[in-house]
Amino acid sequence: MKRKSELRTVRPTNAELNILRMLWRLGPSTVRSVHEELSRVDRNLGYTTVLKFLQIMLDKGLVKREDSQRAHVYRPAVSREQTQRQLTRQLIDGAFDGSRSQLVLQALSGADVVRPEELAEIRALLDRLQGAQNN
Amino acid sequence: MKRKSELRTVRPTNAELNILRMLWRLGPSTVRSVHEELSRVDRNLGYTTVLKFLQIMLDKGLVKREDSQRAHVYRPAVSREQTQRQLTRQLIDGAFDGSRSQLVLQALSGADVVRPEELAEIRALLDRLQGAQNN
C-alpha cells in the first residue's frame, strides 16, 4: 500500500517524535544510525522496531527516503519548527482553552534558568507584539 | 474495583482532557451535564461514552465522585494548573529538546493578539528571572 492522501500533516505519536528528534539532529540517516542513537537513551529497543516505525512514518508522510542504496536513507519530511507549532497549538487548545499567553506564563513560571540571549529574544518579541497592538 | 495505587499522576488522554476541561469549567457535574456540554462541540458523542470515560477517570484518579445521589456527581481530582504543568513539561521534553524558552518563543511568535495585562505579567516574570540570575 502506498501512502495516504495526506491533506493535512499527521500528528506524530510519541515514539515517532523520538525518531524525528534523532533525524532532525542527525540529518539523513540509515535505520542503523537512528537505532544506535536511540539506543543511547533507550537500551533494549529493537532494530526492527525502529525500522518498522520509519516505514510507518514514510507511509504517513512524516519522513522521506532514498532507497537507491541497499541501506535506505531516511530524512524528515516535516520540519522541527512546523512540528513544534503543531504540537504547541494542540496543547494550547487542549489544556489552555486557546490562550497562548497562558501557556507562556506557565512555561516561564517553571523556569529557573534562561539564557540571557533567549531572555533578550523574548523581550524583543514582546516589544514587537506591543507595538503592533498600539497602532 | 477500586482505584489503583497511583504513585504518580496519570497523564490524561485527549478524550479525558476534553472531559476535564468541562469539569474545570462547570465544577461538580453529573454525567448528563458533562454530556450536554460536550455535545455542543462534538455532536454525536454518546451519553454512555461520557459515562464510561468518567468511570475510567475515576479509576485512574483523575476525578472524584459523590454517589450519594442517584445521579452521581463528578469533580476534577487534578487541578487545571497541575495538568497544564504536566503537559507543558512533556511537550518541552518531547519537541523542544528540554528548552523552556524555545517553547515560549514558539508560542509567542505565533501570537497576533495578547492582552496588555498578560504582556505585563510576562514582562514581570522576565524581570524576576533576570534578577534571580544576576545575583
Added chain:
DNA sequence: CCGAGTATACGAAGAGATTCGTTAGGACAT
C-alpha cells in the same frame, strides 16, 4: 558458488484508547 552478515518486508501480538450496545435497577405517575 556458498555462507555469514546485514538489509528490508511482513505479519501479528499485546497494550491502550475510544466508542457503544445492552442490561439491570431505582423513581414515579397512573
Added chain:
DNA sequence: ATGTCCTAACGAATCTCTTCGTATACTCGG
C-alpha cells in the same frame, strides 16, 4: 402493580500505538 424514564454498570468491538519475530533478499570474501 405496571410501564416509562432515567441512571449506572459492564462487556465488547474497533482502532491506534508499540514492539518484535520471522522470512527473505542482497553483498562480499573465500
